[in-house]
Each structure stands twice: as C-alpha cells, then as structure tokens.
Amino acid sequence: MIKINLFYYLIGIVLVIVGSITLVDKKNSKRFTSGIFWLLYGLLFLVGDLIPSYVVGIAVLIMGLLAGFGKVIGVKHREFSYNDRLVRAKQIGAKLFIPALTIPVFVIIGTLVFKNLSIDGKQLIDPKGLTIICVALGCVLATIFACIITREKPQQSMHEMRRLIDTLGWAIVLPQMLAMLGIIFSACxxxxxxxxxxxxxxxxxxxxxxxxxxxxxxxxxxxxxxxxxxxxxxxxxxxxxxxxxxxxxxxxxxxxxxxxxxxxxxxxxxxxxxxxxxxxxxxxxxxxxxxxxxxxxxxxxxxxxxxxxxxxxxxxxx
Known part of the structure; x- marks a missing residue:
C-alpha cells in the first residue's frame, strides 16, 4: 500500500540535499546556519516519526531561533535574461502548460480511479491520504513531463528546487508550524x-x-x-x-x-x-x-x- 509517508521521505531527501549543498556554498555568507536549518527540516520529514517528540520540539525551536535572528538566507542564482527566456518560451509554446495542468488533472482522475483500486484484495493507495498522495504523484509526473518538454536533465529540477527554496526562505515552513500551533492551542x-x-x-x-x-x-x-x-x-x-x-x-x-x-x-x-x-x-x-x-x-x-x-x-x- 502506498502511504503518504513515502512522499514525506522524498521531501526529506530533497531538503537534505538542499541543506548539504547550502553548507558548502561559499557564496552564502551564512551557509552554516542556513544549511543546518534546511538539514533539520529535512530530517524531521525523514525520521520525525521515529524520534522522541521532545527532540522534534528542540529541532523546531532551533529552526525558529535561526529564522528569527536572520541566520537563514539564500544566494542570488544565475538566471537567463528576459530575452533568452522569451525566446525559449516561444520555442516551447503552449506545451509549457502541460506540467502545470498535470497536477490538478491527475488529482481529479486519481481520486476517482484509485479510490477502489486494489491488488489481491489490498488497497493500492491508503484511502486516508488519497488526495494528498495524488497531489504528490501528480507533482512527480509533472516534473517528468517538464524535463521531457524542456529537454533538461533531471538534475536541473534540483537546481530549480534550491533556487525556489532560497527565494522563499524560511517562510516556506510557516504553514506546518502554524498548523502545529493550532493543535497545541486546542490541547491547552x-x-x-x-x-x-x-x-x-x-x-x-x-x-x-x-x-x-x-x-x-x-x-x-x-x-x-x-x-x-x-x-x-x-x-x-x-x-x-x-x-x-x-x-x-x-x-x-x-x-x-x-x-x-x-x-x-x-x-x-x-x-x-x-x-x-x-x-x-x-x-x-x-x-x-x-x-x-x-x-x-x-x-x-x-x-x-x-x-x-x-x-x-x-x-x-x-
């Protein structure tokens, strides 16, 4: 059975890779603290359910302190000029929309098809997280389509991932942290x-x-x-x-x-x-x-x- 944890592990691996690259990036003046932030975040996805809750809490507090004191920053990545991007966009044309539309289309089809799909009497996908799993599968499929359409290597997706993470910064963590805060408030x-x-x-x-x-x-x-x-x-x-x-x-x-x-x-x-x-x-x-x-x-x-x-x-x- 495919469970949502599988995709948490995938996210964790990506974040650990980003954190490792950041640690050795000499262009980043705060590479050590920034790298530690992303490594901690990745490890929470990978082993968060295996370690004691107080350890997770300590990791979250460290991440909060690093972000609060401005120790998490990105670097300016090399980008194509506007004219180069315009030429590339004209070459690819409307096919650019295929990866973007893949995700919602796959979610709609997946929730209908996979809902009752089973092998040897066992559910193929965990029904509790069906929609989120379909979103994750759609993202993987969209990445494959993007590589095919743009004729870029899969490694380019990692470079783009790091560029986006550097652009968004620590704010990318807020939705999760706020959801956790709501649970704490209710419990209190x-x-x-x-x-x-x-x-x-x-x-x-x-x-x-x-x-x-x-x-x-x-x-x-x-x-x-x-x-x-x-x-x-x-x-x-x-x-x-x-x-x-x-x-x-x-x-x-x-x-x-x-x-x-x-x-x-x-x-x-x-x-x-x-x-x-x-x-x-x-x-x-x-x-x-x-x-x-x-x-x-x-x-x-x-x-x-x-x-x-x-x-x-x-x-x-x-």
Missing part, C-alpha cells in the same frame, strides 16, 4: 479560557455584540496565527457554539460557513499566512513584500462587514 484549552474571559468582560446576552465578537474575532485570530482552520475551533468553542448556536439558536452550518469566510478575510491581511501572501510576493520578486496584503486588505474589510451585516439580518429572520 485556549477556547475554554477565551470563553471565560469573554463572558467575564462582555454582555453575551446582547446578540449583536456576540455576532461582532465571533466575526471579527475569527479574523483577528487568523491574523495572529495565519490560519483560519486554527482560529475556527477556538472561536467556535468560545463564542460560536455556546452563544450563537445554543443561546441564540442560529443554524450551525450557517455559523460555521460565515465563520470560516471571516477567517479567510484575516488570511488576506496577515504576513503569517506566508503561503498566500509572502511566498507569492517572493516568487513575483516584488520590491514591497507586503504589497499583496496591502492590495487585499480593503476587500477583506468589506467582506468582514458584509458577514457581520448578514448575520445581523439573519438574526431577525431565523
């Missing part, structure tokens, strides 16, 4: 503590106030933690369930949907959501790394206000 009972504070300082019998705390609280917690899925159980446990659903009788599906939409508004306004706001700015080589956030913020605020007004209106017709 942050939602119950927040509910206690809210009930002590706010009159939760006032429906409009409860709606406002839920809507804008979802956005604020997402801004802080960078992930709406992390903020959702906290605000749902603190305000959504006890106040809006149980006390005021709102439809749970409505509260959940509007809450997540409000959280996504917070995602649009925070650098903590690195995969949405910082990484695109780095890939597009924007001079202002916060430009994406600045452009998105007005829309996010308007949607938040619309969510608030919508729930207020629904409170009178529910």
């Amino acid at each position: 009972g942050v939602d119950k503590a927040l509910a206690h504070v809210i009930n002590d300082y706010f009159n939760m019998n006032w429906q409009i106030l409860a709606i406002g705390l839920y809507i804008f609280g979802m956005a604020i917690f997402t801004i802080i933690m960078g992930n709406a899925f992390v903020a959702f159980p906290i605000m749902m446990g603190a305000v959504g369930i006890p106040s809006l659903i149980l006390h005021f009788g709102f439809n749970p599906a409505l509260i959940a949907a509007i809450g997540m939409l409000s959280g996504y508004c917070g995602t649009l306004m925070t650098p903590m959501a690195a995969n949405f706001n910082i990484i695109p700015a780095a890939l597009l080589e924007l001079k202002d790394r916060n430009l994406v956030i600045k452009v998105q913020t007005p829309s996010a605020i308007m949607i938040l206000c619309a969510n608030f007004l919508f729930l207020v209106i629904m409170s009178y017709i529910k």
